[in-house]
Amino acid sequence: xxxxxxxxxxxxxxxxxxxxxxxxxxxxxxxxxxxxxxxxxxxxxxxxxxxxxxxxxxxxxxxxxxxxxxxxxxxxxxxxxxxxxxxxxxxxxxxxxxxxxxxxxxxxxxxxxxxxxxxxxxxxxxxxxxxxxxxxxxxxxxxxxxxxxxxxxxxxxxxxxxxxxxxxxxxxxxxxxxxxxxxxxxxxxxxxxxxxxxxxxxxxxxxxxxxxxxxxxxxxxxxxxxxxxxxxxxxxxxxxxxxxxxxxxxxxxxxxxxxxxxxxxxxxxxxxxxxxxxxxxxxxxxxxxxxxxxxxxxxxxxxxxxxxxxxxxxxxxxxxxxxxxxxxxxxxxxxxxxxxxxxxxxxxxxxxxxxxxxx
Amino acid sequence: xxxxxxxxxxxxxxxxxxxxxxxxxxxxxxxxxxxxxxxxxxxxxxxxxxxxxxxxxxxxxxxxxxxxxxxxxxxxxxxxxxxxxxxxxxxxxxxxxxxxxxxxxxxxxx
Numbered sequence: 001x002x003x004x005x006x007x008x009x010x011x012x013x014x015x016x017x018x019x020x021x022x023x024x025x026x027x028x029x030x031x032x033x034x035x036x037x038x039x040x041x042x043x044x045x046x047x048x049x050x051x052x053x054x055x056x057x058x059x060x061x062x063x064x065x066x067x068x069x070x071x072x073x074x075x076x077x078x079x080x081x082x083x084x085x086x087x088x089x090x091x092x093x094x095x096x097x098x099x100x101x102x103x104x105x106x107x108x109x110x111x112x113x114x115x116x117x118x119x120x121x122x123x124x125x126x127x128x129x130x131x132x133x134x135x136x137x138x139x140x141x142x143x144x145x146x147x148x149x150x151x152x153x154x155x156x157x158x159x160x161x162x163x164x165x166x167x168x169x170x171x172x173x174x175x176x177x178x179x180x181x182x183x184x185x186x187x188x189x190x191x192x193x194x195x196x197x198x199x200x201x202x203x204x205x206x207x208x209x210x211x212x213x214x215x216x217x218x219x220x221x222x223x224x225x226x227x228x229x230x231x232x233x234x235x236x237x238x239x240x241x242x243x244x245x246x247x248x249x250x251x252x253x254x255x256x257x258x259x260x261x262x263x264x265x266x267x268x269x270x271x272x273x274x275x276x277x278x279x280x281x282x283x284x285x286x287x288x289x290x291x292x293x294x295x296x297x298x299x300x301x302x303x304x305x306x307x308x309x310x311x312x313x314x315x316x317x318x319x320x321x322x323x324x325x326x327x328x329x330x331x332x333x334x335x336x337x338x339x340x341x342x343x344x345x346x347x348x349x350x351x352x353x354x355x356x357x358x359x
Numbered sequence: 360x361x362x363x364x365x366x367x368x369x370x371x372x373x374x375x376x377x378x379x380x381x382x383x384x385x386x387x388x389x390x391x392x393x394x395x396x397x398x399x400x401x402x403x404x405x406x407x408x409x410x411x412x413x414x415x416x417x418x419x420x421x422x423x424x425x426x427x428x429x430x431x432x433x434x435x436x437x438x439x440x441x442x443x444x445x446x447x448x449x450x451x452x453x454x455x456x457x458x459x460x461x462x463x464x465x466x467x468x469x
Contacts, residue, residue: 256402259437264406264454267441324455331454334463335406 006090006097009129012083013205014114016105017136018145018152022165026136026194027104031070035202040071040086040098042079044106063095071098079103080117080124087127100131100205111135111158112295119297130299134204135159136194139170143178146185153242156182157274157319158294159189161204168195187244187317188277242274242321247332249314252283254337261336262298265328270296272323278316279304291316393419403440409459410448414440 015030017023027043030036063073073082089095105111115130135155138145142164145152156162162182167175179191192199258280266273276293288307292299318328396416403414407424417423417433424443425431432443444452453459 254402256399260403260406260440261454263437264441264452267445268451268453269455327455327457327460330460330464334460334467335454 007099010099010101010127011131012101012103012118012128013131014103014105014111014133016111016133016155018138018149018155020141021136021138022194023104023136026163026165030102030201031072033201035205036070036102038099039102040073041102042073042082043104044074065096071095079114080121083128084123101128111155115294115297132160132205133158134161134163136163136165137178137182139164139167139175139178143181146181153185154274156185157242159186162186162189162191163194163204164191165194167193185242185244186319187246242319243325244317244319245325247316247318247329251337252281253314255282258336261332266296266298269323272321273318274321275319276316278314280314280316281312399437403437407444409462410444410452412444412448
């Protein structure tokens with residue numbers, strides 16, 4: 001009998017969204033979906049999701065197994081402890097070998113601390129990695145929340161997948177304007193509509209980078225080449241001042257110089273850099289490198305298979321909260337590009353040595 | 360862990376993760392590895408010079424960050440660079456500082 005493979009690093013997906021934006025409804029749907037049959041889902045309360053008719057087995061008072069094969073747990077106390085407990089049970093064979101974890105966050109939470117926990121905890125970071133952040137946005141109340149609450153903007157800004165809920169209760173024109181609004185905050189996360197017949201649960205957790213790259217380099221051009229300043233529902237400049245913009249770099253980027261600049265920026269302004277993501281043309285590399293960061297946290301860069309098209313320039317999307325975009329661009333130009341002459345003569349000139357030894 | 364200095368190893372920083380010669384390797388391609396480290400030191404020094412700091416490779420395993428008066432700190436990887444640099448030079452190392460950008464732009468134009 002072959003045991004189901006447990007991935008080397010189990011992805012942890014974060015499901016977030018403002019209060020009442022339909023997280024739990026979406027979650028109830030996820031729990032019953034075969035796409036998540038190999039997942040463990042961490043929720044706040046069993047009662048909210050109404051699991052009774054899906055329930056197969058109760059493992060202990062915080063964990064149940066569902067018909068779909070999905071493992072469902074409530075979080076008591078620290079999230080890190082709950083994940084470690086799951087990991088321990090999986091290793092001991094007490095629960096089915098799940099290949100993914102989905103964490104439901106509370107409506108007001110900033111998603112960043114969860115991602116940070118995964119990356120910094122000495123046990124978790126060797127067994128788990130951050131997966132997609134899924135953010136639900138309510139089509140009815142979403143526009144108002146985006147205009148009022150900073151948390152709501154931050155949740156949208158860090159998302160890898162945006163899910164518009166309650167679209168069936170809203171006129172199509174309003175949904176289109178909500179879509180535009182979301183695009184100004186988060187230019188490249190795929191936008192999905194929960195009520196759409198074509199909505200597939202698997203898309204939420206699928207980490208196909210080309211999807212992201214395609215959105216980033218869509219033929220319709222960049223969503224926010226010029227910095228976008230958000231406005232409140234009333235039309236005034238938003239207090240959260242979330243701004244997104246794309247930097248396009250003509251010349252190949254030196255990875256080390258870029259790394260030093262970005263670590264310097266994040267060290268000083270990490271909590272204001274909600275998102276950094278992009279495709280880089282790294283000097284000396286055939287294939288593009290995708291980078292992806294949330295606040296102080298930068299995910300391990302990924303080598304993409306190939307360039308999506310003929311364009312070989314680097315594109316970096318920044319979503320910042322209250323940073324001066326002009327200064328950021330100037331700073332990038334001044335520091336992130338290696339200005340010093342490349343030392344082509346790093347290898348000793350052998351011809352000279354040989355010449356001397358023969359003379 | 361290094362038994363001499365108690366530095367814990369194995370902390371992977373994202374900036375170390377691009378696979379090119381000399382980055383991942385530990386036991387092979389020693390020349391590439393040293394060249395890669397030398398290149399990092401060169402680029403980091405260009406940036407740190409603005410704060411009166413220098414960095415040097417330490418045994419191919421860590422980096423030593425020093426002020427002009429010799430105050431030094433050992434750092435494991437580039438992820439620890441900036442907090443250590445700020446401790447040593449006693450001020451914020453802000454890449455968005457207009458004066459710093461002005462100076463760098465003037466240097467590029469020259």
